[in-house]
Amino acid sequence: MSWQIYILRFYFKSISLFIPKFAGLNAFKLFQKVRIKTIKKREEGFYKEVHHFKVGSPKEDLLCYEIGSENKNLVFLLHGWESNAGSLSKFAFQLSKNNYRVISFDLPGHAKYQSNYTNLIECREAFSKVIECIKPDKPFSVIAHSFGSAVCTYTLSKLNYKLDKLVFLTSPNSILEIFKDFKNLIGLSNHSFTYFLQKANLLANEEIKNINIDEKLKLIDFSKLLLIHDEYDKIIPFKNSEEILKMNSENTRLIKYSKIGHYKMLWNDKVLGETVNFLINKKKAPEGA
Template identity: 25%
Template sequence: MNQPDVAIANRQKSTTGRSYEPPAPKWVKTSLSALNAVAPQAAAGLLQHLFTTPPRVAMRPEERAVLATAQRWQSRVRGELMSGYEWGDAHAPAVLLLHGWGGHAGHMSAMVAPLLAAGYRVLAVDVPGHGNSPRAKVALPHFHEALEDMAQRAGRDQVHGVIAHSFGAAGTTYALSRGLKIPRAVFVGPMTQFGALWDAVRSRTGVPRSLIQRMITRMEARFCLGFDEVEPVALAGTLTTPLLVLHDLDDDKVSVAQGEALVARWPGAALRTSSQLGHLKILKDAASVNAAVAFLARP
């Protein structure tokens, strides 16, 4: 095993994530393989382009109906346009909703009515490249800064809690580690170990570990961060925000082992599991939603 292989193997230890998307088209695999043979850095650039371009997921009619009742707004994150939504009394404490990779604000829509009924104001966004926001190439810092942007709009002293899904939980953890103050947090199906992302890329594309390592190195230079240092399980031990993790035992995208790993390292964090809901249905499951709202409402 060469040095890049060792680096990737180390990143993947104890990671039990699953594939996030179906296998890439054959032409993508063939193109990456051919380009890697003659121009490895160009191949890494192409892989980075594919990796940082989130898939688009259509909204369901019931999700659109909830978003249609919101006050709409727009802002920019790292120069990219972002669509935002707000519900409720402008003077009420705010709860921020952050979707996952390839998701959109509609995925969080079942949270809105219960939060409003509990007396909160609710804000949500389509992170750049997602939902109703224009297409863009994005990464962890965009999720972090999308949350910062919501907090700024809500009034930082008015923010009471955050509910984040999947990769949105990674962005939230990073934001908390960089000083964003949020009294309580709920993570749903959280992505906590980035080795799962590299596993997914390799599974989808069939590229060698050495090419994934080159992509990682390019991205770390581009965003001035080290993925090993900013993954949620690495940051968890430094955080004191009260945290509830909701994770389904049958999650088909992010293994419950990732939620367990985060709770084991985050002081005082609690885990609530469910079954037969998977990665998305848990967001609309009444018992899970009620558990999230009840946790945020604790004194």
């Protein structure tokens, strides 16, 4: 455990005893903070090759990217927490060569935005605005990584679009469980956590305990879902994808990999091949790897 975590635990355990509401609200603000990481060299090429455009948004204009012709099949790419659109560049470039128009954007609070705070609700609104700007007139697909899978599901469950295929390169399931993990990490008291949840429920306009990816998928009209997850993933446990599969078994496949990493999987040629083949329907994705 790092010294920063020790300090956070001491801080939140202390103020939880005396001012629990302040502790809960302070913890919620911390939960939304994004650590801005330097864009990696292998991600930089994406920003140089694609067309840049902006979509208006109340907080900051959304930084969006496009590659491929407008008359091709449409696919949106959604990156993960503390990442950027360039992290999915291998998928963007490969799909643009396979008759796809690829639309991507940096999630709010990430990459080059002025703010470094965001949450699932703000990201849902951002994705909605990007879709609204593109105005799809036929079923489209989405490839999402990690937190992006939650953004994808939560957004589309609120909209009335017909989807083609979904690919989740790891996905959380229960948002409440993520909150609980954070609570335990920083040593927030149960009393303070009630204020944390109250703030989150108010922001979402629904109870966080009801935001589960496996259940929200039931509200989306999609043809097929491919889940790809490392069984040893240390960021989002493999059981999350298993839970999603269990609730959506009729049109969902789960491919289990071993030791390909949470982020490194995005640069894995086998994962890229499985994803592209699944979208263009060249072959049936096999079990395992």
